[in-house]
Amino acid sequence: MNVRVRTAVLFDFGGVLTTSVVTAFEELGTEIADDPELLLRLLSKDEESSALLVAHEEGRIKESEFENGLAARLRAHGAPVEGPGLVRRIQTGLRPDPDMITLVATLRAEGRRVGLLSNSLGDRCYDGFDLPGMFDAVTVSGEIGVRKPSRRAYAVACERLGVRPEDTVMVDDLPQNIVAAERLGIAGVVHRDAPTTAAGLAKLLAPPSADGRSGPRRS
Structure with missing residues (x-):
């Protein structure tokens, strides 16, 4: 049986918030x-x-x-x-995935800490996305000088989000990035589409309480 204890989510950008x-x-x-x-x-x-x-x-x-x-x-x-x-x-081949953008907004509305951890590609790869409005913290590899799958990238993202790795889930379309996150204690969901990612998160995240905040950690 899955024990749902995590309270925060880090999302990759390309291939998760966008098409493949x-x-x-x-x-x-x-x-x-x-x-x-x-x-x-x-x-x-x-x-x-x-x-x-x-x-x-x-x-x-x-x-x-x-x-x-x-x-x-x-x-x-x-x-x-x-x-x-x-x-x-x-x-040009990357288009926003509206279902994933809605999922991010839903999780945040439930009171969960939600962050972005992305390996950057190009000067304008985030055009059209209001990242500060979507996330509680944004971590981009080109700005911190280290990229996934480095452990340091995940550690910085958690620090910026104000959460511990063991309270966090990483959503990424590359399995190797999930494996690297798990080495730091972060749980992982390999993204394929919005419904399966939402189902995967539901198994790992503590349920929100009645006031819209993430529920207490369970032992």
Whole structure:
């Protein structure tokens, strides 16, 4: 039987509050090279491309440097593409998920602490989202200099949210990010769609009390 004791939730951004990041990469790979796996393959298996992504997500290089470096790697693999606007082309494939945005608002209205923990991509990846209005705390990798799956990223997010890791649930579309969160004591829900994520959270979160605040921790 699940013991519901958690009182706070951290949400990832891309692929959780938006449509699938993987699909967005696949769409651009198809567009530029007729190869849906190209971008994903480079960012996960090509050492130079992976290093560029990590450096950008940690705020060590700007969007333009990341774009130009990734474009050079794409050209080296047969895709005739230029850097400027490359990140924006990826982001065009990401659309808000209204059901997940509603879920965030519902949890917060119930009195739970709700935060964002996101690996940043580009200077304008959060355009169209009122993050300070949606969340009690916002933690973005490029601003703190460390990215998921680093334990420090989760620790900073919990500190900003004012909660302990053991009181918190992380919602992320990447299983490896959930595994990393669990090492710090954070429970995890691998996001696939809003209904299954809501059901997963219901098993982990303490029920709200009558006054709209999260219920007491149970032993």
